[in-house]
Amino acid sequence: MEKTNHKQEINITPQLMERINELISHYPEGKQKSALLPVLHEVQDAHDNWLSVELQNKVAELLQIQPIEVYEVVTFYTMFNQKPIGKYMFEFCTTSCCAINKAEDMMEYTCNKLGVQPGQVTEDGMFSVVGVQCLGACGYAPMMQVGDFYHEHLTKEKIDAIIEDCRVGKVVLHDK
Numbered sequence: 001m002e003k004t005n006h007k008q009e010i011n012i013t014p015q016l017m018e019r020i021n022e023l024i025s026h027y028p029e030g031k032q033k034s035a036l037l038p039v040l041h042e043v044q045d046a047h048d049n050w051l052s053v054e055l056q057n058k059v060a061e062l063l064q065i066q067p068i069e070v071y072e073v074v075t076f077y078t079m080f081n082q083k084p085i086g087k088y089m090f091e092f093c094t095t096s097c098c099a100i101n102k103a104e105d106m107m108e109y110t111c112n113k114l115g116v117q118p119g120q121v122t123e124d125g126m127f128s129v130v131g132v133q134c135l136g137a138c139g140y141a142p143m144m145q146v147g148d149f150y151h152e153h154l155t156k157e158k159i160d161a162i163i164e165d166c167r168v169g170k171v172v173l174h175d176k
């Protein structure tokens, strides 16, 4: 588990709690742990897209499971963030098809353009760049995910345009 000095305000609003209870209700009584993945997504979405240890502990409490059961899921999946990330996180697939189609060049170009290393956040808090494993869009390599959406057949020109669109608020992050 990644340790961070960043503080996170935990805010389980009545609306969020209602959504969590609804997700739990999809599973038999006593099997609330099965709701862990969707609950983590909801909680992360409601907390600036990251999950501090304290927030993970809160999720464990809400689901009446052990904190370690939450940690092992959060640390396994790259879709859960253990420290603050940029508003726009560029997740470059770096696996096989994308790798042979210059994913690394695209990622390096983006990092240089934004002035960050992979895993860092730009000073204005707008962008992060990370490498992830295959996102299942191998036929559209090289590609990256930003929020809920895929950007495919990436070129430097496309990356320039996406960054510009993010800066002017034209990039939608979620499809709900």
Ligand code: FES
Pocket: 093, 094, 095, 096, 097, 098, 099, 134, 135, 136, 137, 138, 139, 141, 143
């Ligand atoms: S190898 Fe990149 S999406 Fe599968």
